[in-house]
Amino acid sequence: MIKFLFKGLIRDKSRSLLPIIVVAIGVMMTVFMQAYMHGVFYDSIESAARFTSGHVKVVTNAYKENLSQMPNDYAMTDIGGVLEQLNAALPDMEWTDRIMFGGLLDAPDSMGTTRAQGNVGGAGIHLLGTEDEIIRMDLKSKLISGRFPEKSGELLITNELFKKMKLQLGDPVTLISSTMYGDMAMYNFTVCGTLHFGVSAIDKGMIYADMEDVRMALNMEDAAGEILGFFKDAPYENDKAHAVADQFNAENTDEADVFSLTMMPMSMTNGMDFMITYAENAQLIVILIFVFAMSIVLWNAGLLGGLRRYGEFGLRLAIGENKHETYRSLVGEAVLVGLVGSVIGIAFGLFFAYLIQEHGIDAGDIIKDSTIMMPTVFRAQINTTTYYIGFIPGILSTVIGAMLAGIGIYKRQTANLFKELQA
């Protein structure tokens, strides 16, 4: 009997091929949309991770307590040793040290007296001899004029501050700040390039200099305020980051020692907890709405497929098939159609998602004047959910549609089903 019904299913294109195409298209769209939404939301999080928090961040206990103030008097020392230790313990991660600081930027006139001054936030990052940080922070797309530092003593400055202080490329500027020991620090730089991030808080006054220059300026030899860790070639995963941090802290953190090292996952730094939760929930809501919409479409397809066959059911009942058998075969067909359609849809969805994951959609020209810091290339991101989410509308909705249509088999008198056959 199963073979007989299967034969009918295969031969009747309106019962097999057409519904499979409908299911596959619906599932493909669902899978692609899930991967795309996941990619877009997590690109925003990745962007924040690259700029400020890393996937995990290592600081001292005391630094952590006053994280928002960037207290370099509680910075880590023997940074070479710490990085060596981290690379050995967690080889699957990339590590980079940074110094965040605040200060006053002074622009002198030709006589050496102050021409303009501005409050600045600053970051010491590795800019000389390596492009790792430039690539990680996507600074190339943010460089408005000039170039990146090529030698010691050169500085990048945000374009807004650059204009406000009426600076020219090549102008000397003096950073006035405090050393990690609390003394006053003054250090001369030459402006070599300007940056625009599209975020007013940053654009108002931010400078970037090479790590060694900042160490020199703030008297932080072999020291750094923060070490940022990134999963190699992988996006941020909250559970994984927590697990890494918990293990590191269990082995290295002494709560009683203010200079003891502690690791924080991204979600525990700079209010990122809210952003990650928001991203996850917003993504979930958008995907649920889409899955729901697709489910209604496929449910209807299943329903119409079933209703169209009431006459055939009437005939089968007249010949002697009982209602349970008819109903079971209808649902069985829906499972088969849903399964085949889902597998095809998921395969195509994954293929298109993979293309967008690898090549991305370059929206650089569209968002060049954007006031939100976001990646210029939107990418999909395939995760575990991408592999199974298509089965929800694909199988579940198709089967529910068929089941609802099949209720008519029970509710209607056999003779009425039969009349539909005669009609």
Place this chain on the structure above:
Amino acid sequence: MKTIVDVKSLTKNFPVGAGFFTALKDVSLQFNEGEFAGLVGPSGSGKTTLLNIIGSLDVPSKGEVVVLQRSVGKLSPKEAAKLRKEELGFIFQSYNLLPVYTVFENVEFPLLLLNMTAEERKERVMETLKWVGLTDKVKSRPAQLSGGECQRVAIARAMVKRPVLVLADEPTANLDSKNSHNILQTMLKLNEELKTSFVFATHDEKVISYLKRIIRLEDGKVVADELIAKPSK
């Protein structure tokens, strides 16, 4: 002769709006084994309704219909399906063949429900197709057949399980005169050779000319029930 259908004071109502339409009013009848009988009357006289109830596709509103010692109104859906599967055959006005299956497969379908082996099924189907003269069309699909051939396939499908009773609702309505006579002769032959009982619902004179018993219905009532000693055909 053994009674196979006993209709006792049968009334059938259908809900229409707030009230009811009475399709059959206090009908009493009996059909015996080997009959070639017809329910004859104009449209709306209750022929198909009576045929549906005898075929356990519908249930009486009042009275009782006993088919092969089973009271139709008291059968569970599963028992009714069993009765249709094992004992009854249906032939319809519009053939109602499953279009995606071949002639062989259409005729084979009732046997699948009876869980017969593939060999038994093949033997039985081929034998039945021989009766109706369609052994050369086993692999054809319904769309490739003429109306007369389609109705012969439908007869084969009804006969393949060797039913005690075949119920035929306007079986010649879509056929021309020549095909109608062919079909009726085939059914008459099966009736005489296999002793299968046939009950028709019809108002076609061609069918009536073959009947050995004519039951006339008007407005849901039996107005005449006559045995034909020598049918005109």
